[in-house]
Amino acid sequence: MARDASRVEAFSDAVIAIVLTLMAVELLQFGPDAPDGKGLPAALAHEWRAYLAYVITFAVVGQVWLTHHNMWRYVCRVDQMLLVLNLLLLMFVAAIPFTANLLADNLRGTPGEQRLTAALYVGTVLGEAIFFNLSWWWARRRGLLHPDLDPSLARAVARRFRLGPLLYLVAFAVVFVDPILSLLAYLLLVGLYVIRGPGDLPRAGQEAASP
Amino acid sequence: MARDASRVEAFSDAVIAIVLTLMAVELLQFGPDAPDGKGLPAALAHEWRAYLAYVITFAVVGQVWLTHHNMWRYVCRVDQMLLVLNLLLLMFVAAIPFTANLLADNLRGTPGEQRLTAALYVGTVLGEAIFFNLSWWWARRRGLLHPDLDPSLARAVARRFRLGPLLYLVAFAVVFVDPILSLLAYLLLVGLYVIRGPGDLPRAGQEAASP
Amino acid sequence: MARDASRVEAFSDAVIAIVLTLMAVELLQFGPDAPDGKGLPAALAHEWRAYLAYVITFAVVGQVWLTHHNMWRYVCRVDQMLLVLNLLLLMFVAAIPFTANLLADNLRGTPGEQRLTAALYVGTVLGEAIFFNLSWWWARRRGLLHPDLDPSLARAVARRFRLGPLLYLVAFAVVFVDPILSLLAYLLLVGLYVIRGPGDLPRAGQEAASP
Amino acid sequence: MARDASRVEAFSDAVIAIVLTLMAVELLQFGPDAPDGKGLPAALAHEWRAYLAYVITFAVVGQVWLTHHNMWRYVCRVDQMLLVLNLLLLMFVAAIPFTANLLADNLRGTPGEQRLTAALYVGTVLGEAIFFNLSWWWARRRGLLHPDLDPSLARAVARRFRLGPLLYLVAFAVVFVDPILSLLAYLLLVGLYVIRGPGDLPRAGQEAASP
Numbered sequence: 052m053a054r055d056a057s058r059v060e061a062f063s064d065a066v067i068a069i070v071l072t073l074m075a076v077e078l079l080q081f082g083p084d085a086p087d088g089k090g091l092p093a094a095l096a097h098e099w100r101a102y103l104a105y106v107i108t109f110a111v112v113g114q115v116w117l118t119h120h121n122m123w124r125y126v127c128r129v130d131q132m133l134l135v136l137n138l139l140l141l142m143f144v145a146a147i148p149f150t151a152n153l154l155a156d157n158l159r160g161t162p163g164e165q166r167l168t169a170a171l172y173v174g175t176v177l178g179e180a181i182f183f184n185l186s187w188w189w190a191r192r193r194g195l196l197h198p199d200l201d202p203s204l205a206r207a208v209a210r211r212f213r214l215g216p217l218l219y220l221v222a223f224a225v226v227f228v229d230p231i232l233s234l235l236a237y238l239l240l241v242g243l244y245v246i247r248g249p250g251d252l253p254r255a256g257q258e259a260a261s262p
Numbered sequence: 263m264a265r266d267a268s269r270v271e272a273f274s275d276a277v278i279a280i281v282l283t284l285m286a287v288e289l290l291q292f293g294p295d296a297p298d299g300k301g302l303p304a305a306l307a308h309e310w311r312a313y314l315a316y317v318i319t320f321a322v323v324g325q326v327w328l329t330h331h332n333m334w335r336y337v338c339r340v341d342q343m344l345l346v347l348n349l350l351l352l353m354f355v356a357a358i359p360f361t362a363n364l365l366a367d368n369l370r371g372t373p374g375e376q377r378l379t380a381a382l383y384v385g386t387v388l389g390e391a392i393f394f395n396l397s398w399w400w401a402r403r404r405g406l407l408h409p410d411l412d413p414s415l416a417r418a419v420a421r422r423f424r425l426g427p428l429l430y431l432v433a434f435a436v437v438f439v440d441p442i443l444s445l446l447a448y449l450l451l452v453g454l455y456v457i458r459g460p461g462d463l464p465r466a467g468q469e470a471a472s473p
Numbered sequence: 474m475a476r477d478a479s480r481v482e483a484f485s486d487a488v489i490a491i492v493l494t495l496m497a498v499e500l501l502q503f504g505p506d507a508p509d510g511k512g513l514p515a516a517l518a519h520e521w522r523a524y525l526a527y528v529i530t531f532a533v534v535g536q537v538w539l540t541h542h543n544m545w546r547y548v549c550r551v552d553q554m555l556l557v558l559n560l561l562l563l564m565f566v567a568a569i570p571f572t573a574n575l576l577a578d579n580l581r582g583t584p585g586e587q588r589l590t591a592a593l594y595v596g597t598v599l600g601e602a603i604f605f606n607l608s609w610w611w612a613r614r615r616g617l618l619h620p621d622l623d624p625s626l627a628r629a630v631a632r633r634f635r636l637g638p639l640l641y642l643v644a645f646a647v648v649f650v651d652p653i654l655s656l657l658a659y660l661l662l663v664g665l666y667v668i669r670g671p672g673d674l675p676r677a678g679q680e681a682a683s684p
Numbered sequence: 685m686a687r688d689a690s691r692v693e694a695f696s697d698a699v700i701a702i703v704l705t706l707m708a709v710e711l712l713q714f715g716p717d718a719p720d721g722k723g724l725p726a727a728l729a730h731e732w733r734a735y736l737a738y739v740i741t742f743a744v745v746g747q748v749w750l751t752h753h754n755m756w757r758y759v760c761r762v763d764q765m766l767l768v769l770n771l772l773l774l775m776f777v778a779a780i781p782f783t784a785n786l787l788a789d790n791l792r793g794t795p796g797e798q799r800l801t802a803a804l805y806v807g808t809v810l811g812e813a814i815f816f817n818l819s820w821w822w823a824r825r826r827g828l829l830h831p832d833l834d835p836s837l838a839r840a841v842a843r844r845f846r847l848g849p850l851l852y853l854v855a856f857a858v859v860f861v862d863p864i865l866s867l868l869a870y871l872l873l874v875g876l877y878v879i880r881g882p883g884d885l886p887r888a889g890q891e892a893a894s895p
Contacts, residue, residue, distance in 0.1 A: 067695070069283040070283060079710060105779070109775045116771070135324075138324040145283050145320075146286065167303060269482055269542060345542070357500070360500040364517075498709070567704070567742075
């Protein structure tokens with residue numbers, strides 16, 4: 052019972068790992084079916100949307116794992132509500148391959164199809180970002196964080212977490228102007244988050260030099 | 263060999279995580295196949311049963327994980343019989359997506375189909391609840407629980423665990439009156455269990471203020 | 474680096490958990506396809522082989538996990554060869570759903586089909602049993618077992634492990650007389666192994682009262 | 685927060701375990717579909733490519749796990765960049781079943797198809813080898829390795845890691861001469877790596893007797 056959070060991490064890891072590899076399962080299904088009539092290179096090239104969905108999913112779900120890993124390093128106790136918030140987070144994460152796939156399938160669709168699938172996708176990611184915020188807010192409020200965590204750092208993390216949904220809402224609004232632009236903006240956000248988001252908390256034993 | 267139960271938890275976590283994401287695999291299969299003839303919004307709306315099955319499975323299997331997590335925090339040793347009971351529990355848990363999917367598929371079927379699939383579904387959940395009861399009963403009887411666990415608390419947990427199958431049996435009986443009502447009653451039970459079931463044991467270091 | 478074997482256990486757990494739930498994935502695929510023409514009860518009853526394969530796989534792979542769990546509790550260090558033997562074991566374990574499924578599909582086939590699929594199935598399980606033997610033999614020989622393990626107990630375990638392949642070979646021979654009888658004999662063996670096989674090693678802190 | 689690397693290992697284990705068993709999922713799909721028209725033995729023999737892909741994937745992904753396991757035993761702290769490098773490694777690992785399957789499907793294809801699929805396969809493995817190199821290089825440079833690890837040993841490991849991509853590049857070049865020869869050379873490399881590659885680091889408490 053020493054570190055109550057470790058089983059939550061192991062379970063979340065298993066769920067995120069499955070979500071991360073769902074696209075590899077999708078890829079496999081194109082393997083044997085590809086060479087019908089046309090040559091192999093054309094058949095492979097035809098599936099470019101599947102490769103794109105594979106890379107997008109790895110980037111996005113990989114970033115979710117980074118954020119989860121970094122956030123939960125500072126959680127040392129859990130209560131029932133934090134577990135429920137974490138399950139709701141995972142429910143949105145597990146839906147990402149579905150909406151990412153829809154989005155990739157409709158990148159060349161009509162403007163209406165692009166808008167609808169981009170909105171669904173951004174909605175999924177928005178849900179995920181909201182439950183990260185709620186988890187951190189609840190853990191701070193209920194004193195579930197590691198006692199060694201500097202309160203000013205915990206506040207800085209909360210500020211950065213709050214930024215996520217705001218930026219996603221902007222990306223969501225841009226969808227109605229230009230879906231492709233919205234997607235690019237979104238991928239830029241993922242990149243920024245990997246480099247300088249709540250996923251980049253200072254490590255134990257390092258200086259807390261965050262803004 | 264310090265804490266014998268940790269590998270059982272890790273294995274059960276992996277099984278439950280896979281069951282939890284099985285529905286996400288199902289969802290994925292609708293992605294590329296949807297837009298045939300009719301427009302995308304209609305094609306997506308057509309799959310509402312898949313989304314319903316996704317949310318139901320997440321709620322139910324998520325609650326199973328919560329209960330498992332909270333119960334096993336108090337198990338500090340295992341014997342062969344407890345491992346077998348846990349495997350039988352997992353066998354019923356892994357069948358939940360199958361029966362939940364059948365149920366969702368037949369929500370608009372004939373009354374006979376609704377009754378059959380609701381009965382199969384409630385039967386699966388009943389099996390799961392029975393093996394939770396047996397696991398806890400066996401762990402108490404064989405002294406496998408953590409020595410710090412207050413015996414009166416262990417009894418209270420057993421009482422709450424016993425309530426589960428009884429309530430499921432009632433839901434099972436209601437199936438023959440009105441399947442939809444039975445499903446609603448069942449979802450209510452899941453919600454109650456999350457808030458105040460055996461999954462809500464007091465944490466180590468907190469007061470044991472349960473009824 | 475304290476307990477080198479724990480990551481091997483976690484990895485094996487993940488592989489075994491996936492193998493255990495593969496049949497649940499299979500079951501799911503019957504869900505939406507069942508009601509074509511004939512009524513739902515007939516469609517469900519028609520899939521009895523899938524349910525049988527589900528239960529057989531859970532019994533067999535569950536027993537593999539029990540044995541693996543109990544064996545590895547006594548392994549405290551690993552070397553490269555033990556890791557390779559464990560991977561080969563997992564290669565046979567991961568093939569069990571495939572051969573179990575083939576067997577269930579051909580239970581009502583011609584005698585030749587019954588014989589072939591039963592032989593393939595018993596072959597898979599034989600391979601698994603052989604690599605359990607080799608793992609234990611290697612761990613004993615290289616001094617990788619926990620120093621507290623009584624050598625006479627380690628020898629008793631090795632004897633029980635050796636029994637497995639012998640009994641499977643007998644079941645394999647019976648295949649050519651009567652495949653169904655062979656399957657029943659085999660399931661009996663699994664039951665025996667759960668109750669009194671190498672999977673039932675005495676726990677730490679209990680007397681070593683094995684034959 | 686004691687050993688920061690353990691959650692990274694657990695997550696990587698889950699991803700690698702899923703990739704390892706993807707082929708078992710593929711195998712399962714041949715089960716019920718095989719006996720159409722022709723006899724069962726012919727139907728089973730017809731799927732030899734699936735069995736080959738199964739064994740190749742187990743060998744290759746098994747070796748990836750061995751290398752990962754052995755490398756990460758010496759990592760005692762992580763930073764954001766090492767996590768990103770590990771995720772990129774996993775992205776290539778998760779693509780191995782797809783390219784291995786393509787390769788097995790086209791072993792009897794035209795020379796052009798053999799060349800293309802062998803190139804894709806070697807490319808995937810090359811990517812994986814490069815990210816193993818980068819991970820080790822980064823962990824050394826940033827002082828993330830265990831302080832007890834002898835620097836001369838860390839250098840020897842880096843030398844052996846560097847060998848991997850070079851050898852794969854040679855195998856890649858041979859593809860344009862003879863794809864089958866390239867595949868055989870590649871499998872030989874995997875075998876060598878299992879016996880004497882970076883996956884065979886001396887264990888804690890053993891002499892560091894590597895070249």
